[in-house]
Amino acid sequence: MTETLADLVMSRRVLVxxxxxxxxxxxxxxxxxxxxxxRGKRVLCLTIDPARRLAESLGLETMSAEEQVVERGLxxxxxxxxxxxxxxxxxDTKRTFDELVVRHSSSPEHARKLLDNRLYQYVSTSLAGTxxxxxxxxLVAVKEDPRFDLVILDTPPTANALDxxxxxxxxxxxxxxxxxxxxxxxxxxTGTLSLNVLARSAAVVLRGLGRITGGGFLAxxxxxxxxxxxxxxxxxxxxxxxxxxxxxxxxxxxLVTSPAPMSLQEVVYFSERLESSRMPRGxxxxxxxxxxxxxxxxxxxxxxxxxxxxxxKLVLDEDAPGRLVHAHADAERLAALDAVNxxxxxxxxxxxxxxxxVAELASDVHDLGKLGAIAEALMSGGV
Ligand SMILES: Nc1ncnc2c1ncn2[C@@H]1O[C@H](COP(=O)(O)OP(=O)(O)OP(=O)(O)O)[C@@H](O)[C@H]1O
Ligand SMILES: [Mg+2]
Numbered sequence: 001m002t003e004t005l006a007d008l009v010m011s012r013r014v015l016v017x018x019x020x021x022x023x024x025x026x027x028x029x030x031x032x033x034x035x036x037x038x039r040g041k042r043v044l045c046l047t048i049d050p051a052r053r054l055a056e057s058l059g060l061e062t063m064s065a066e067e068q069v070v071e072r073g074l075x076x077x078x079x080x081x082x083x084x085x086x087x088x089x090x091x092d093t094k095r096t097f098d099e100l101v102v103r104h105s106s107s108p109e110h111a112r113k114l115l116d117n118r119l120y121q122y123v124s125t126s127l128a129g130t131x132x133x134x135x136x137x138x139l140v141a142v143k144e145d146p147r148f149d150l151v152i153l154d155t156p157p158t159a160n161a162l163d164x165x166x167x168x169x170x171x172x173x174x175x176x177x178x179x180x181x182x183x184x185x186x187x188x189x190t191g192t193l194s195l196n197v198l199a200r201s202a203a204v205v206l207r208g209l210g211r212i213t214g215g216g217f218l219a220x221x222x223x224x225x226x227x228x229x230x231x232x233x234x235x236x237x238x239x240x241x242x243x244x245x246x247x248x249x250x251x252x253x254x255l256v257t258s259p260a261p262m263s264l265q266e267v268v269y270f271s272e273r274l275e276s277s278r279m280p281r282g283x284x285x286x287x288x289x290x291x292x293x294x295x296x297x298x299x300x301x302x303x304x305x306x307x308x309x310x311x312x313k314l315v316l317d318e319d320a321p322g323r324l325v326h327a328h329a330d331a332e333r334l335a336a337l338d339a340v341n342x343x344x345x346x347x348x349x350x351x352x353x354x355x356x357x358v359a360e361l362a363s364d365v366h367d368l369g370k371l372g373a374i375a376e377a378l379m380s381g382g383v
Contacts, residue, residue, distance in 0.1 A: 005283040005356050006379045008252045009036050009150070014143050015282065016153045016246070018164050019256035020266050024287035024358075026050050027365050027374065028256050029154035030058070033086050034075070034368075035375035036150050040083035044148040046138060048091045048131075048156050053366030058088060065092035078368035080375075087148070091156075096134040097124040099141070104231045114231065119224040127174060131156045132167030136242045143245070162270055165277070168239035252282030257345075259289050259338035268348045281353055286342055288360040291383060292335040293328055300328055356382035 008015065009032055017025040017032070026047055033045035044067070055061070058070045070086045098115060105111035114120055124130060132155065139153050155164050245251075253274055257267035267284060274281045300308075305321035314320075342357065349355055358377050365371055377383065 013250035021157045031374040037084040037086040041149040047154045080372045093134040129167040129170040172236040172239040284355045289357040293331045
């Protein structure tokens with residue numbers, strides 16, 4: 001039988017929320033954290049740039065790279081009994097990279113040298129893919145931590161959900177490519193580079209590393225690449241190892257999407273990629289699913305609307321009943337559209353991967369009550 005999302009929450013050690021920008025990855029990660037903690041799990045939620053008001057509602061005004069236990073009283077006041085605990089931690093790309101360098105360096109001097117390198121400063125903050133890759137590194141670092149039963153990893157806002165999976169390779173390509181190796185060798189053998197040689201390869205190299213200018217750049221780059229490769233015995237291998245950690249049966253991916261066709265298409269593609277790379281797809285979450293407006297089976301007439309306005313003693317424009325009827329019809333149409341669009345996902349999942357629909361709430365999710373409601377919707381199979 002297919003495992004439900006609730007089964008995954010209760011049995012996996014790691015859940016990773018992925019999806020296109022803005023679909024609700026962070027909200028889903030936080031809600032799953034609340035759901036699991038409520039049921040007795042000691043949860044660590046590794047989050048990325050949560051909406052300020054969401055962080056505030058968790059009492060995390062100073063959301064930082066330090067672990068912060070969400071105060072139990074906050075949940076209780078929101079009517080959420082807590083049998084376990086929820087710890088939140090904000091992912092800090094640069095800091096994760098720094099920690100990695102310090103951990104793997106043969107000496108503190110070695111680490112210092114790399115940390116002070118100007119290119120390192122760039123790569124550790126701005127190179128495409130670094131943020132996604134460091135999210136995976138952080139996961140590797142914390143996933144065996146005995147203080148937690150469940151680690152939930154939120155992923156960075158990418159335009160394309162697949163950027164997350166491609167990050168190790170892209171990053172390894174950029175800093176461990178043939179062009180780079182050639183570059184380092186050329187530099188190491190002569191201690192300097194003639195501009196001629198550089199001219200021929202500069203385009204390739206700079207495409208990988210972005211535009212950095214200024215004196216000492218070449219020396220800094222060559223030093224950086226060789227130091228980094230010394231450190232990890234080849235960055236490519238390191239990236240492969242990190243990617244491998246995501247293949248474990250202890251891990252499940254929660255693929256978050258909106259009900260919009262483009263977003264659904266993307267998440268289906270992502271899920272196929274997971275399957276072909278033997279990574280465990282866990283569940284689809286269709287977030288912000290629009291439901292038909294509540295009420296009578298038959299659409300309301302203008303007369304019904306006028307009566308309802310009078311009953312509630314509302315003082316509105318005279319065309320308000322007409323507009324209400326229109327709004328009702330629009331809401332019905334949108335709900336029908338979402339239902340049809342999501343059928344395409346049903347066909348793809350073929351009952352093998354659960355699909356949980358989470359309703360679009362009337363406002364953003366920034367209080368614990370709403371987060372708790374989403375948590376329970378996720379656990380009960382959705383709407
Ligand atoms: N079911 C919902 N109903 C209403 N609003 C929602 C719902 N889910 C999420 N939101 C709101 O949508 C916005 C985006 O959500 P969220 O930050 O979780 O998305 P994300 O995928 O993490 O975005 P990013 O890619 O930028 O990291 C937030 O303001 C959130 O409160
Ligand atoms: Mg987010």
